[in-house]
Amino acid sequence: MRRDTLLSSRLSGVVVAVLFLLAVLPVAQPARACTAFLQADLIAGKNYDWNLDQGLILVNKKGIAKRALLLNPAEKAAEWVSKYGSVSFNQYGREMPNGGMNEAGLVVETLMLPCTQNPGEDDRPAVTAWVQYQLDNSGTIDDVVASDKTIRISQGMPMPIHFFVADAQGQAAVVEFIEGKMVCHTGEQLPHKLITNDTCDQSLAYLAQHSGFGGSQEIRKSSRGSLDRFVIAADRLKAFQPDGSRQAAIEYAFDTLAAVRQGKATKWSIVHDVKNLEIHYKTERCDKIRTVRLKDLDFSPKTPVRMVSINTPHTGVLTPFFMDYDADLNSWLIYYCVKHTPMLSQIPDMLLEVLARYPETTFPK
Structure with a gap:
């Protein structure tokens, strides 16, 4: 029996319980806030504000x-063959990234959005790992927008999120799923290339009330609410x-991330140098910069997947410290992080095993 068939069979045994849990778990959770932006010079920034800091690159x-x-x-x-190699930051297991950048310079990041309502079932095949799908298949914002015609994000997506996307042409987009439809703000609809944890429309309307943006209110620089972080x-x-x-x-981007950080809740501060295909980041544990250079990495399907801990003790360029993918470490990461995430902690262990084994269903084409 094929591994993907076996995993699907095991998954069907827990799906009803999982979907029930997702329906009754509260959306509102403490300390769940993020900020993402694209500044001039093709520099994208992201603060990951959460209660956990474990993860793999x-x-x-x-x-x-x-x-x-x-x-x-x-x-x-949905079924596909990855067109691009990428580097991703993963807290809930391989193939389920929080965000990342591919070799075409496409950056995709996730942020919480409580009012999210994903599309209902239709003729399009579905994905749960929307971020990885885009990193695998899309090179530009136009590709991301066009993908809505061919795939949809599953209603079974366990967290309410929206997405910030940037590309090597200097374009940015905020992708939201509102009332079951993709709402994409880009170009003139996104005059300020950033997002926090309210809808793009709400954020732009609030911004317009402030001095320098058409209004008279002073900027509340000490506030860490979503709308004030946007401003x-x-x-x-x-x-x-x-x-x-x-x-x-790069330093300016890190300073911007520092200006909107959520104290100890900000676990990772990530700066993508899209032009040079480099990712720089700091963590709550260590404020020294670590760097991942995509041009140093082998994206060929003929060689093993590589990884490094986000909290590696090494700093500077991390190229020498990547190691071959460790399935046991990936499994531990999934179990630990899911069990310590309030909105996910009741998901059955059998499903976590399915998630841990999912990478085994992928293969070179």
Whole structure:
């Protein structure tokens, strides 16, 4: 029996219980806030504000055949072969990234949005790991927007989130699922290239009330509410004056992330240098910069998947410290993080085993 068939069979035995849990678990949770933006000079920033800081940085290969893992086996699963290699930050297991950047310079990041309502079932095949699908298949914002015609995000997605996307052409998009429809803000609909944890429309309307953006209210720089973080970050993006220095631009992005950080709840601060295909990040445990250079990595499907702990003790360029993928470590990460996430902690162990074994269903094409 094929591994994907076996996993689907095991998954069907727990799907009813899982879907019930997802229906009754509260959406509102404490300390769940993030900020993402694209500043001039192709520098994207993201604060990951959460209660957990464990995670892996994974090298995802191109030329890999995949079939989406869905909570509801009755849904039609999307199938694809990855077109691009990528680097992702994963807290809930391999193939289920929080965010990342691919070799085309596409950045995709997730942020909580409580009012999210994903599409209902229709003729399109579904994915749960929407971020990995986009990193695998999309090179530009246009590709991401066009994908809504061919795939949909599953209703079984266990967290209410929206997405911030940036590409190597300097375009940005906020992708939300509102009342079952994709709502994409880009171009003139996204005059300020950032998002926090309210809808794009709500955030832009609040911004317009403030001095420098058409209103008279002073910016509340000490506030850490979602809407005020949006205003603080927008003000810094507006003030940024690029001088051609990549180092200065990266430092400015980190300073912007510091201006909206949530104290100890900010676990990772990530800066994507899209132009140079480099990812720089700091953690709550260590404020020294670590760097991942995509150009140093092998995205060929013929070599093993590589990984490094987000909290590696090493700093600077991390290329020498990547190791071959460890399935046991991936399994531990899934169990630990799910059991310590309030809105997920009641998910049955059998499903966690399915998630841990899901990478075994992918193969070079």
